[in-house]
Amino acid sequence: MSAIPILRLGHVLLVNVNVELDDEIATRMQNDVLLAIERWEAEGLVIDISGLEVVDSYVARILAETGQMTKLMGTRCVVCGMRPEVAATLTRMGYPMSGVMTALNLADGLSLLGYKLERV
Amino acid sequence: MSAIPILRLGHVLLVNVNVELDDEIATRMQNDVLLAIERWEAEGLVIDISGLEVVDSYVARILAETGQMTKLMGTRCVVCGMRPEVAATLTRMGYPMSGVMTALNLADGLSLLGYKLERV
Numbered sequence: 462m463s464a465i466p467i468l469r470l471g472h473v474l475l476v477n478v479n480v481e482l483d484d485e486i487a488t489r490m491q492n493d494v495l496l497a498i499e500r501w502e503a504e505g506l507v508i509d510i511s512g513l514e515v516v517d518s519y520v521a522r523i524l525a526e527t528g529q530m531t532k533l534m535g536t537r538c539v540v541c542g543m544r545p546e547v548a549a550t551l552t553r554m555g556y557p558m559s560g561v562m563t564a565l566n567l568a569d570g571l572s573l574l575g576y577k578l579e580r581v
Numbered sequence: 582m583s584a585i586p587i588l589r590l591g592h593v594l595l596v597n598v599n600v601e602l603d604d605e606i607a608t609r610m611q612n613d614v615l616l617a618i619e620r621w622e623a624e625g626l627v628i629d630i631s632g633l634e635v636v637d638s639y640v641a642r643i644l645a646e647t648g649q650m651t652k653l654m655g656t657r658c659v660v661c662g663m664r665p666e667v668a669a670t671l672t673r674m675g676y677p678m679s680g681v682m683t684a685l686n687l688a689d690g691l692s693l694l695g696y697k698l699e700r701v
Contacts, residue, residue: 464599466586466597466599466632468588468595468597468629468687469686469687469688470687470688470691470698471688471698473698475588475595477586477588477597479584479586509588512586566589567588567589567590568589568590568591571590571698572701575700575701576698576699576700576701577698577699577700577701578590578591578593578691578696578697578698578699579696579697579698579699580695580696581692581695581696581697
C-alpha cells in the first residue's frame with residue numbers, strides 16, 4: 462500500500478505525492494498514472510508535489526517524462542505546489558523542468574487545464 | 582510521513598485514505614483534518630475511502646465522529662467511495678454510520694456539498 466494515491470474527479474486525475482519519492486515509488490507512480498489515464502480516459506492530470514521537501518534529478522526526470530508521456534497519450538499534465546526550496550534546487554541543478562506546466566496550487570493547476578470547482 | 586494526505590481545492594478539503602487505518606493513523610487523520618479545516622476555513626470535506634478494504638468499528642467511529650466534529654465547526658463532511666464489502670460489514674455489525682453523508686465517488690461527494698468541477 463505504498464503506492465501514490467490517484468484520485469479521480471470527473472475527467473481529471475489528481476495525484477498527491479505525500480511521501481518522499483525514491484526511485485522505485487517514482488517509477489511505480491509513473492506506471493500507475495499512465496494506466497489510470499487509459500482506464501478513466503482522463504483529459505487532465507494534476508500532480509501535487511507540495512508534500513515533497515526534496516526532488517532529486519531522478520524524480521525530476523520522472524515528473525518531466527510523465528508530462529511528456531501523458532501528452533503523447535493525448536492528456537495534459539500540470540505539476541503543482543512545488544516548494545520554494547525545491548524550485549531553487551532544480552534551477553541550480555540546471556533542471557528547469559522544461560515542457561512541464563507548473564502551477565502554484567491544486568486550484569491553479571485545474572485552472573490551467575481549463576477546469577474550476579464551482580458552486581452549483 | 583505516514584500521515585493521510587489532505588488536498589485543498591478552493592474551499593473544499595479532499596482526504597484520500599489510501600492506507601489501511603490503524604487506530605493511531607485514524608486518530609491522527611481526525612486531528613489533522615480538523616486543524617486543516619480551521620487553517621483553510623474549509624466549507625466542505627470529502628473523505629475518500631475507496632482505498633480501504635477493511636473498516637473496523639474503531640475506524641468507523643472515527644469517521645462518524647469526524648463528520649459530527651466538522652459539523653460542529655460549521656463545515657460539512659461527506660464520506661465517499663465505500664466499497665461494497667465494507668458497506669456490508671458495517672451494516673451487519675450494526676454500524677450504519679448514521680449522521681454521515683455518503684456518496685458513490687469523489688464527484689458525487691463534491692456534488693452533495695454543492696460543488697462541481699466545471700470546464701471554464
